[in-house]
Amino acid sequence: xxxxxxxxxxxxxxxxxxxxxxxxxxxxxxxxxxxxxxxxxxxxxxxxxxxxxxxxxxxxxxxxxxxxxxxxxxxxxxxxxxxxxxxxxxxxxxxxxxxxxxxxxxxxxxxxxxxxxxxxxxxxxxxxxxxxxxxxxxxxxxxxxxxxxxxxxxxxxxxxxxxxxxxxxxxxxxxxxxxxxxxxxxxxxxxxxxxxxxxxxxxxxxxxxxxxxxxxxxxxxxxxxxxxxxxxxxxxxxxxxxxxxxxxxxxxxxxxxxxxxxxxxxxxxxxxxxxxxxxxxxxxxxxxxx
Numbered sequence: 001x002x003x004x005x006x007x008x009x010x011x012x013x014x015x016x017x018x019x020x021x022x023x024x025x026x027x028x029x030x031x032x033x034x035x036x037x038x039x040x041x042x043x044x045x046x047x048x049x050x051x052x053x054x055x056x057x058x059x060x061x062x063x064x065x066x067x068x069x070x071x072x073x074x075x076x077x078x079x080x081x082x083x084x085x086x087x088x089x090x091x092x093x094x095x096x097x098x099x100x101x102x103x104x105x106x107x108x109x110x111x112x113x114x115x116x117x118x119x120x121x122x123x124x125x126x127x128x129x130x131x132x133x134x135x136x137x138x139x140x141x142x143x144x145x146x147x148x149x150x151x152x153x154x155x156x157x158x159x160x161x162x163x164x165x166x167x168x169x170x171x172x173x174x175x176x177x178x179x180x181x182x183x184x185x186x187x188x189x190x191x192x193x194x195x196x197x198x199x200x201x202x203x204x205x206x207x208x209x210x211x212x213x214x215x216x217x218x219x220x221x222x223x224x225x226x227x228x229x230x231x232x233x234x235x236x237x238x239x240x241x242x243x244x245x246x247x248x249x250x251x252x253x254x255x256x257x258x259x260x261x262x263x264x265x266x267x268x269x270x271x272x273x274x275x276x277x278x279x280x281x282x283x284x285x286x287x288x289x290x
Contacts, residue, residue: 043062043063043065043066044062044063044066044071044073044074046058046062047059047060047061047062047063047066047074050062051077051081051086056081056086056087056088057087059081059087060078060081060087060088063077063078064078067098067101070101070105072101072102072105072106072107072110073102073107075098075099075101075102075105075107075110076098076099076102076107076109076110076113078098079095079096079097079098079099079102079110079113080095081095082094082095082098083095083113091123092117092122092123093123093124094123095113095117095122095123096114096117096122096123096124099113099114099117100114103134103137106141108137108138108141108142108143108146109138109143111134111135111137111138111141111143111146112134112135112138112143112145112146112149114130114134115130115131115132115133115134115135115138115146115149116131116149118130118131118134119131119149119153119158127159128153128158128159128160129159129160130159131149131153131158131159132150132153132158132159132160134146135147135149135150135153136150139170139173142177144173144174144177144178144179144182145174145179147170147171147173147174147177147179147182148170148171148174148179148181148182148185150170151166151167151168151169151170151171151174151182151185152167152185154166154167154170155167155171155185155189155194163195164189164194164195164196165195165196166195167189167194167195168186168189168194168195168196171185171186171189172186175206175209180209180210180213180214180215180218181210181215183206183207183209183210183213183215183218184206184207184210184215184217184218184221186206187202187203187204187205187206187207187210187218187221188203188221190202190203190206191203191207191221191225191230200225200230200231200232201231203221203225203230203231204222204225204230204231204232206218207219207221207222207225208222211242211245211285211288212285212286212288213285214249214285215249216246216247216249216250216251216254217246217251219242219243219245219246219249219251219254220242220243220246220251220253220254220257222238222242223238223239223240223241223242223243223246223254223257223258223261224239224257226238226239226242227239227257227261236261236264236265236269236273237265237269237272237273237276238273238276238289239257239261240258240261240262240265240269240270240273240274240277241273241274241276241277241280241288241289243255243257243258243261244258244273244274244277245277245280245281245288248277248281261273276288276289276290
């Protein structure tokens with residue numbers, strides 16, 4: 001769900017920011033660790049091959065003994081199976097149990113997923129402070145998704161006192177690893193001057209990085225930048241282009257804002273903006289603008 005908490009004094013437009021990222025999907029948490037014996041590694045790979053073939057019964061047969069013997073990779077992936085209901089009835093409490101065992105051995109993906117479950121109240125009572133603890137453990141290991149979610153927690157004051165500067169710190173760490181939502185939110189922080197001095201040029205830089213990855217929020221926010229001439233020349237054609245692209249990528253309000261710009265433009269400029277939007281998307285966001 002998108003949070004719309006921004007209202008420019010000269011506009012009814014809102015700058016949306018992304019909420020917490022979830023990454024609870026099937027994945028191998030780590031490279032087979034040195035803690036694996038050759039037999040255990042072989043069993044895990046057999047279970048993985050069975051999983052990929054849709055033979056979940058064999059997967060469970062191979063992974064449960066390894067997980068019960070303390071293998072963190074098997075524990076993490078059992079958590080995935082229970083969370084998603086693959087081969088077993090979906091059971092958040094059981095997923096949480098296996099994630100916890102893997103997390104206690106330092107598995108960053110398990111720590112991240114525990115954070116998500118605490119934040120959402122899945123399998124455990126909702127507890128933002130515990131979510132922050134789990135995200136921080138994974139973030140300190142360099143996990144970009146945890147860094148991003150930790151930024152959100154500080155931005156929103158969930159489980160910690162609200163601290164925009166701390167939010168910027170964590171967004172930047174995730175953004176520097178290419179996390180598109182973090183890039184968009186870092187642009188938002190510069191746009192609003194939250195945790196950093198207001199700097200429209202920096203906002204444009206981060207929005208553009210996110211927009212080039214197809215992020216509709218960042219694309220819409222670039223439209224706002226061009227509509228009001230924040231650090232760039234006011235340009236209805238560019239604003240129309242970015243709103244049009246954001247709308248094509250699913251932004252809920254961008255079509256309305258695009259059409260507002262069209263009301264201030266002549267037919268030739270509207271046609272130019274539409275052609276620019278087609279070229280931008282067709283080039284994979286390499287050719288966007290004049």
